[in-house]
Amino acid sequence: MRSEEEVIEAIERYSPTIRRLCMIYLKNYADTEDIFQTVFLKYALSSVSFESEEHEKAWFIRVTINACKDLLKNFFRSRVTSLDELIEQPTEMQEDHREILEAVLSLPKKYREVVYLHYYEEYTAPEISQILGKKVNTIYTLLTRSREMLRQRLGGDE
DSSP states (O other): OOOHHHHHHHHHHHHHHHHHHHHHHHOOHHHHHHHHHHHHHHHHHOOOOOSSHHHHHHHHHHHHHHHHHHHHTOHHHHTOOOHHHHHHSOOHHHHHHHHHHHHHHTSOHHHHHHHIIIIISOOOHHHHHHHHTOOHHHHHHHHHHHHHHHHHHHTSOO
C-alpha cells in the first residue's frame, strides 16, 4: 500500500492522461470519473515498484485501458441505451422507449424495483425475491400490479 503523498503526487502527474484516455474509450464523463477512481485506487493499494517514471506511466496507461475495456464489455452496459442517446436522437422507436421509461420511473419505488430487475436485468421472480428479501408470491403480486399500472399509464394492452 502506498503513502498518501505518493498517491497525491501520482494523481497530479497522471490525471490529465488518465482522463483523456478514458474519454477516448468511454465518451462519457461519469464513466470516466469511475475509471479514474478505480485506477488510482488500484495504484494506492498496489505494491508494484517501478523502474522509472516511464515504467510507472506505462503501468497507468495499461491499467486505464484495461479498466475501460472491462467496462465496455460489461454485460449490463452492452444491453442498455443511455438516456443521452434517447434524448439526442429521437426516432419513433426511441420515443416509445422514452414513454415507457417515463412510465416506469413514475411508478412507486416498490413497483419500479421489480419492473427494473425483471424486465431490464432479466431476473426471475425467485431471484428478485432473494435480492429484495421478499417472498416470491409478493414479487409476483408486485409485477402483476405494476403491469396493470403501466397498462393504464400507457393506454393499451401492450
